[in-house]
Amino acid sequence: MKLLSKVAAIGALTLIAACSNNDPSALGGGAGGGGALVPGSPSDPRSPAYFQQTVGDRVLFAVDQSTLSPQAQTILQGQADWLLANPDFVANIEGHADEQGTREYNLALGARRANAAREYLISRGVAGNRLTTVSYGKERPIEICSTEECYSKNRRAVTVLTGSTLG
Template identity: 90%
Template sequence: MNLLSKAAALGALALMAACTNNDPSALGGGGPGGTGALVPGSPSDPRSPAYFQQTVGDRVLFEVDQSTLTPAAQTVLQGQAEWLLANTDFMATIEGHADEQGTREYNLALGARRANAAREYLISRGVAGNRLQTVSYGKERPIEICSTEECYSKNRRAVTVLTGSTLG
């Protein structure tokens, strides 16, 4: 481990130790600066949730009615698995979602299938199952609100949300 990343890791640890709860937004927020070019907790810190979200990619998208992982989704999940294996302090909840085409009940079940597909993939790449929770929001929490395929395709997603660290 080089000096720079060691300092960053220590900074991140200090930041996490300062956290009094598992609020993911607190973890994702910027930490105190001053460790050189790399700001712990910032997107440039490879150990930060912000890096996970933006650089590794926190979400995978699905085809209509499908919960099968596309090759692109598998690539993203491979990156997530590597990150989670390197950052064992973090737990994650995978949130499954559906677009608005479909009944509320069916979409809840479909979102659960999608979240589970992502979870199973991460487990197959070595991430411990007890670090990975799932939940489905069905069509209750779209991120895009237009009623065309352009929006629907972004809403059919499984998002890996880092929920906290074992250091608590």
């Protein structure tokens, strides 16, 4: 938390995330909202919570695909900008698949997705040594219904800030 220096309140108020995705595996979170600038809260543009909720920590994929949609590229561009502005952070990109497909194939497919996101961030200037990847295949769905509505959210690559290069 010592890394999360205070930021100007200007702008923060307008950037409060509408999205409230609480991924317990990610850092940050904290007591968001209210509009008061609390370091580490989603209103702090340098906080992991801000990265997760406002920049957007995940991109979604079509069935059995690992190519990045224009929308995914926009989100990743935002991630790259954030990572370049916050050079103390490193990230682990988690690739996931929906439950359609065998366990083994989905592990490999999740790896493709995580790598596609990583390559994009590198192409936008983020140093490769700040970005690791892992695939969970279909082992860690966030939505558990068995329809496309859930599947589409499970086919994802999530950029998880794992801490700081400074420790």
